[in-house]
Amino acid sequence: MVTVRKWDVFEISVHGASEGNPYLERTVSAVFEGSSERISVDGFYDGNGTYRVRFMPSFEGEYTYVLDGSYGGGRVEGCFTVLPPAVDSHGPVHVAGGYHFAYADGTPYYPLGTTCYVWHLQSDERISETLQSLRESAFNKIRFCIFPKHYDYNLGEPRSYPYEGTPMDSSVLTRDNFYEYTFKTEGNAFDYTRFNPEYFRHIEHCILELQRLGIEADLIMMHPYDRWGFSSMTPEQDDLYWRYAIARFAAFRNIWWSLANEYDLLPSKTLSDWERYASILCASDPYQHLRSIHNCRAFYDHSRPWITHCSIQRQDLYRSSEQVNEWRARYRKPIVLDEIAYEGNIQHGWGNITPEEMNRRFWEAACRGGYPGHGETYMNPDDVLWWSHGGLLHGESWKRLDLLSEILCMTPGIGLAPYEHCGWDEVCAVPESEFMLPVKSYYLYYYSFMRPSFRDFYFDNDTPFRVRVIDTWNMLIEERGIHTGRFRIELPGKQYMAVQIIRQTVSC
């Protein structure tokens, strides 16, 4: 009996033609049918005459399939049984409760992401190191690029290329001249219609490694940091790329689609290009994985229906997470702050904030009902920066995210909403599901950079509330007992304090 677990990948591999350009000239697709779903998916050419079709079943039970196409091997039929998922498998993540996320099995998912743009294009040793760093962290999402990256601190060659061909001679590059080579295609000899399957197989390996760690892979499909011509292909080549990537990656339950990092910096792409990619994605990804598009300056119109959540790079040097409320109100979608500057000390202003400020932005975002993202850019002799290469974490903010994760998991319901009736000088979150109710079961206050020595509270005359004081920087939680009516909570007069107030249900 052929079996697969629900939300795992069921793959059919067939042999077909290898002459000509199979990527362009051949097709393969299959229809999968169980008692609760019937899904058509396109497959892809994986080189050496091998064609594959991948499918992620969303239901348990018996499935049949029919594979066909011009790939040269004819029609194939088969059947398999979908077993219950593994204990730690909760399915793909989708939007839940308007502003939040949950796995397919209903388990809430609170994204705490990081960014390592091309961690997967480094050496095997570095990749192992990155995975070990991730294992020790609270991160449950990572943003990375399908294409290699050309930028400051990113002048080296990737481990391989997504297309057949050869790159420009990168020995001419220096820290001072690399800008001049950005978007230049001279010297490259790639065939943008012939993929390098090994390149994509390696990405799939990395996606699976992340899956084992419970980490969502937020795939950045396009980006402007390019010297190889991958950002300036023709529309036909772009569409070929999108269909190929979707056919390869969509069946992995832990992937998200980020159409671009800094879409507005790609000079050769127009709004209609982005909309066309989105159309392809919506039509070709049967699982409707999460979709977003990330800005440098101007936001993409996050109200577009195909965008599932806002992937935001902050636009203001001083305010980032503080704007979650207004973005929630404007877009009515989950707010994921994929770039709120990085902890570090490089020369660029986007990469040199303190760990304290990073941690502050995390709490500020979370207590406003948004989801913050991390990154690290510390100078080091080897120019191995977490933000791009992965490797070791050198900072301090990542160590504090276990605490935030722990607190988020205490949220009643699916996620937190900003409490609009709190004081002007505090941030307060309440459960999203209780937003419209006059009585809330839970309040999470945050005092950010302010240093109150005490705060007074009053909710009603009778209800007992359990109070916990959280030092978000020093990672200390103090139980402060049960309080009723008007009560005062003494605080240490330090920055970065939170107060958790939990309504006690009185049993009769």
Add this chain to the structure above:
Amino acid sequence: MVTVRKWDVFEISVHGASEGNPYLERTVSAVFEGSSERISVDGFYDGNGTYRVRFMPSFEGEYTYVLDGSYGGGRVEGCFTVLPPAVDSHGPVHVAGGYHFAYADGTPYYPLGTTCYVWHLQSDERISETLQSLRESAFNKIRFCIFPKHYDYNLGEPRSYPYEGTPMDSSVLTRDNFYEYTFKTEGNAFDYTRFNPEYFRHIEHCILELQRLGIEADLIMMHPYDRWGFSSMTPEQDDLYWRYAIARFAAFRNIWWSLANEYDLLPSKTLSDWERYASILCASDPYQHLRSIHNCRAFYDHSRPWITHCSIQRQDLYRSSEQVNEWRARYRKPIVLDEIAYEGNIQHGWGNITPEEMNRRFWEAACRGGYPGHGETYMNPDDVLWWSHGGLLHGESWKRLDLLSEILCMTPGIGLAPYEHCGWDEVCAVPESEFMLPVKSYYLYYYSFMRPSFRDFYFDNDTPFRVRVIDTWNMLIEERGIHTGRFRIELPGKQYMAVQIIRQTVSC
């Protein structure tokens, strides 16, 4: 020979009627005439049958005067000689260069103010302590109220009252109920048409003490923190107060007029009231001392012609000094940030920022061509908070202002303007007078909370520039030599760094 120094106070004292209500029923005024000015000023009743007229001469040489009025003592004539000012006397401060200030003798004045709302209404010992604290600081402006203050941490009685009468019984006040007594006039028995001259004489003594320290007295004429009825007098009583205060204070060279602290919190005053006070002030102050009006939430319309400079309380919890550029552009007047929150640890969000953040806001404001203001609100067992009572300075930010003052004094010309062509991730100031010139002689870069490990600079190929690196928190200045063309300045990867770049004029 009767003499007075230029910009000092020449006072004529005469004896007149004391029966009835001289404040309401009697007048006294004088005309002063020298070769370069002819000034009419109103005098005031100082109690016990004494009337006084005060005059501040703006020119040296011979003056005559004629005093007259219904005060009961008849016409008086006289003459005096105005001598050169004392070495440390530079005259009153006025707006200069559009966005800046200078003393009457042309010396640039860079305001670095603090706030001690009712320091002058404390005990003699506390007042001496405050003056000693000011002497040891770089502050050259202090904001304080003419009327006493009723508010959290301000429940005690002032040393005396501005009017004849008796106050409500303040023994009923507690930290929890004081709000209920704000704006309540019950229990007070003041005659709002009979001043207490001793109260005003004491304020004048304090103004003169400040003058000796080279400190401008930014007099807050009205404010909402009141339980004595001083904020809810009739228009006639208000106008009497304004005329009396102007007659008493205007001749002191170091005074500024702040029409209100938080004008928008006085429920009984309308826009036309504020405009009427301004009209009285413009008509009655012959020296046209600086005039401003300070907000809680909405700004007063700072474009009103009588407003000489913007006195701003920041409106955003997160951004304060960062908005100087936009306020400069909107109002085209000096931007004085009289409240950007206070260093301290009290429960209120306006009074619990760190010294580092306070110092950052100072530098951020200065490097954007604005003028920041200080205040301190540290908890202590005696409830003596600098912000209101003066006394000792307990914080850390005030110690750093000597350095900022020293750097501001190096500014070529009258003051700094924001350099609009700097990088998005830095703040940079250039001399206001060179704002329109293609070549600047001076750049002051500031990196705020960011931590670059180096920055690259390029101005032109040939000019030598002297570079100084300033650690604004640790108060260290490093000379980094002369640089030409493209150059890199190594930085320590710490917050709060500034870089001073000074064009070297090559002597032939």
